[in-house]
Amino acid sequence: MTTLLALAPLLLVLGLLASGRASALVAGLAGLSATLIAAFIIVVEARGSEALAPLFLRETAAGLWLSWHVIAIIAAGMFFHRCQQARGSVGAGTLPVNARRLWSVCFLLAPFAEAVTGFGVGYIIALAALRRLGLGGLSALLLGLYSQSLVPWGALATGTTVGATLAGLTPNQLGLSSALLQIPIHVLYLAFYWRLAREAGIAVSLAQKIDDAIWTALLLGLIWLFNYYSDVEIAGAASTALLLALRFWRDEQPDGARLRSALHANAPYVALTLALCATRLVPPLRDFLKPLWAMRPFDNQPAFAPLYAPGFWLVSIGLVVVWLARAPLGRVLAETGRAAWRSCAVTLAFVVMAEFYVGSGMAGTIAEALRAVAGRGAALSVPLFAATGGFLTGGGSAANAMLMPMVTALARAIAVDPAWVAAVQNSICTNLTMLSPIRVSMGAAILALATPESVLYRRAWPLALPPLLTGFAAIVILLVRS
Numbered sequence: 189m190t191t192l193l194a195l196a197p198l199l200l201v202l203g204l205l206a207s208g209r210a211s212a213l214v215a216g217l218a219g220l221s222a223t224l225i226a227a228f229i230i231v232v233e234a235r236g237s238e239a240l241a242p243l244f245l246r247e248t249a250a251g252l253w254l255s256w257h258v259i260a261i262i263a264a265g266m267f268f269h270r271c272q273q274a275r276g277s278v279g280a281g282t283l284p285v286n287a288r289r290l291w292s293v294c295f296l297l298a299p300f301a302e303a304v305t306g307f308g309v310g311y312i313i314a315l316a317a318l319r320r321l322g323l324g325g326l327s328a329l330l331l332g333l334y335s336q337s338l339v340p341w342g343a344l345a346t347g348t349t350v351g352a353t354l355a356g357l358t359p360n361q362l363g364l365s366s367a368l369l370q371i372p373i374h375v376l377y378l379a380f381y382w383r384l385a386r387e388a389g390i391a392v393s394l395a396q397k398i399d400d401a402i403w404t405a406l407l408l409g410l411i412w413l414f415n416y417y418s419d420v421e422i423a424g425a426a427s428t429a430l431l432l433a434l435r436f437w438r439d440e441q442p443d444g445a446r447l448r449s450a451l452h453a454n455a456p457y458v459a460l461t462l463a464l465c466a467t468r469l470v471p472p473l474r475d476f477l478k479p480l481w482a483m484r485p486f487d488n489q490p491a492f493a494p495l496y497a498p499g500f501w502l503v504s505i506g507l508v509v510v511w512l513a514r515a516p517l518g519r520v521l522a523e524t525g526r527a528a529w530r531s532c533a534v535t536l537a538f539v540v541m542a543e544f545y546v547g548s549g550m551a552g553t554i555a556e557a558l559r560a561v562a563g564r565g566a567a568l569s570v571p572l573f574a575a576t577g578g579f580l581t582g583g584g585s586a587a588n589a590m591l592m593p594m595v596t597a598l599a600r601a602i603a604v605d606p607a608w609v610a611a612v613q614n615s616i617c618t619n620l621t622m623l624s625p626i627r628v629s630m631g632a633a634i635l636a637l638a639t640p641e642s643v644l645y646r647r648a649w650p651l652a653l654p655p656l657l658t659g660f661a662a663i664v665i666l667l668v669r670s
Contacts, residue, residue: 306343341424347584
């Protein structure tokens, strides 16, 4: 009975999302309400009614604090994006399509935009760039999905930060292991990319495939290095930004005028990347800002230093952009509020729900039940849970908040390394957001496609294989070695 009670909120959320009749916000609020009821019943039976008030206060406060780290970046990222829109399109124009430009859009430009702002903004930018290359229709929709290929570091790694905290890891630990899993995932992504490029009518020669593979290896190597030597939150943005600059110099061979035009068009992104890299990679600046006014009310959760937080730089540079563009700040703030409130509310609901799952012991109860039914083979359910969570929620923060407590509790119950199980959960759920109905329907709307979603998914479903195959292989290796 206790197991069914603990499992009911998760099943309720998954059922509501799968039905297509409830938004992520409605599902999150319903899941949170069901979690509170189940947690209170379980705690009263196990510890008595006097334990309810301390549990409620402790887990609510912890959930609110962890949510704030994500919400601060969601709101700041949306504000930065709206400031860019207020600035207007600079340097727009049509470019002739070729295989080099296509790879840069799919694997660098769009993932960079997603790493900085998140929540599908990279997909919007990808589709705009693909249309500038003369691509449209189903081919553009499918190639645009590659904007989500580095979502473990999307929105400055908010999903990875939430997942790491709930798994009892540092964000860098989870980022490093996720970066290693991203290697086989990207190898398979690249193979599907060449197929999609060919179907779009873009010839990719053997020499170009070798070139693509080398640059993909450079990208993955840089992501690992930034995770190792710096903070996880800038690993995606810094790696893609550096390679974008190198590719632009090599492929476009710009003269002085074109170089100045490109720098002017991308000035806010350049400034943001430099600010984030400086505050993370320059020891005197990092050591000064990181502890400055830092707040850490919970020992097992990250501190928040206002001048070190990415949101500070997103907002600061955004304000400069608005001022230079002479755009009305009130309008930008109103647009930001309308765009960001739902994502913030979804994050809040799922993260608080996750905290109650941990604090009440419900996650451990489910893990023990899975172990009793399937033994160590229960670990093979982790990739399926992760894929379902990422697909249905469309966001790493919500999916990790919903599932990370359960899968790491399962790992401990069956004596499998919970850090690597957390990495499998994080990598699969974030990568599967590219196929979420939220992303696919967004692309169809932007491209004005009348194609039924069933047809779209018949073409897009192979993009689920790279993370799923990698996740299952990683779990099998863990079971064999432990």
